[in-house]
Amino acid sequence: MVSGFLGSGKTTFIRHLAGYLVVQKEQRVVIIENEAGEVGIDDRFLAREGFQVREIYGGCICCQLTGELTLAVNQIAERFNPDWLIIEATGIARPSTILNTLRKYGKGIDNIFTLVIADTGRWEELSEIMPELIFAQIAEADLVIAGKIDEASESALQSLMAKAKEINPRAEVLPASLIKGIEEPVLRRLLQHAYA
Amino acid sequence: MHMHETAVSRRVELRPPRPLSAGELEGIVSRLLLRLAEGLSIKGVVPGHIKAFVTEGEPYAAFSCTKPGKVVTRASNDWSGSVFLKPSLSLNVVVFGPAKDEVENLVDGCLADLPQ
Numbered sequence: 001m002v003s004g005f006l007g008s009g010k011t012t013f014i015r016h017l018a019g020y021l022v023v024q025k026e027q028r029v030v031i032i033e034n035e036a037g038e039v040g041i042d043d044r045f046l047a048r049e050g051f052q053v054r055e056i057y058g059g060c061i062c063c064q065l066t067g068e069l070t071l072a073v074n075q076i077a078e079r080f081n082p083d084w085l086i087i088e089a090t091g092i093a094r095p096s097t098i099l100n101t102l103r104k105y106g107k108g109i110d111n112i113f114t115l116v117i118a119d120t121g122r123w124e125e126l127s128e129i130m131p132e133l134i135f136a137q138i139a140e141a142d143l144v145i146a147g148k149i150d151e152a153s154e155s156a157l158q159s160l161m162a163k164a165k166e167i168n169p170r171a172e173v174l175p176a177s178l179i180k181g182i183e184e185p186v187l188r189r190l191l192q193h194a195y196a
Numbered sequence: 197m198h199m200h201e202t203a204v205s206r207r208v209e210l211r212p213p214r215p216l217s218a219g220e221l222e223g224i225v226s227r228l229l230l231r232l233a234e235g236l237s238i239k240g241v242v243p244g245h246i247k248a249f250v251t252e253g254e255p256y257a258a259f260s261c262t263k264p265g266k267v268v269t270r271a272s273n274d275w276s277g278s279v280f281l282k283p284s285l286s287l288n289v290v291v292f293g294p295a296k297d298e299v300e301n302l303v304d305g306c307l308a309d310l311p312q
């Protein structure tokens with residue numbers, strides 16, 4: 001499951017990860033897209049790029065639409081039996097509530113791995129504007145990707161790393177720029193975590 | 197529960213008086229997102245995400261803005277050589293802070309300036 005604030009880079013990351021898994025690893029991958037707002041954009045974009053995508057509309061799978069999430073996960077398991085199911089949460093979601101639903105009702109799930117993409121480029125501003133949400137997203141992840149380091153100051157990265165260590169000491173933090181793809185070391189660490 | 201966020205989505209078909217090149221259409225949509233970002237930013241960032249998806253037939257382009265003054269575009273391979281007669285534009289604005297009607301007024305005001 002991929003969480004992280006609005007615009008932090010979730011879809012960008014998923015596009016690269018899914019591409020790698022499908023092309024290099026010949027894995028069956030299905031993506032669930034849950035977007036805030038009534039018009040889906042990421043799902044159409046990913047579908048046009050050739051990925052198998054299921055969109056969940058009209059609300060957030062962490063609160064109003066837990067039933068739709070269960071239904072989607074179980075239908076996907078039945079129809080596609082994928083090796084990987086990648087879920088993009090809305091940028092306003094708390095990952096823990098989605099995890100609860102998946103653990104309770106999700107069929108055919110061997111292992112759930114949660115990562116959060118933090119927006120290093122807006123870190124200092126966002127942690128002043130809405131600290132609660134972005135800290136909670138970090139606190140509930142197995143792995144933290146500090147994205148957009150190409151457009152962030154060193155001090156923003158340091159402050160993000162320190163905060164992540166403080167609120168979620170068990171999670172590794174991987175700094176990354178995702179715009180051109182996921183760098184090899186980040187990908188390797190990620191897969192190690194995911195298969196652990 | 198969530199902090200207070202506001203989501204405004206619109207889907208419109210543009211009706212330009214003459215066919216648009218990909219570059220012209222890209223300019224129109226980019227300027228739309230820049231105007232919205234200008235109106236919605238706090239502390240120099242967009243406290244959310246402003247996105248658009250534009251297509252007519254096969255070619256498509258996705259637009260994204262999280263900081264005022266900066267729009268990122270990702271387009272299909274056949275985008276740049278295409279000509280557009282009545283492209284469909286999907287817009288999705290999700291931000292923290294302002295009230296729903298405030299964002300709606302801004303969005304609809306900006307959209308009204310496009311050829312529809």
Ligand SMILES: Nc1nc2c(ncn2[C@@H]2O[C@H](COP(=O)(O)OP(=O)(O)O)[C@@H](O)[C@H]2O)c(=O)[nH]1
Nearest residue numbers: 006007008009010011012148177178179260268
């Ligand atoms: N400079 C830079 N931009 C990025 C990076 N990752 C994502 N972006 C851009 O950030 C914007 C939001 O990305 P998106 O994946 O749509 O975010 P989402 O809302 O979390 O799914 C897009 O314009 C991306 O191109 C990065 O590492 N560096």
Ligand SMILES: [Mg+2]
Nearest residue numbers: 010011042088
């Ligand atoms: Mg997205």
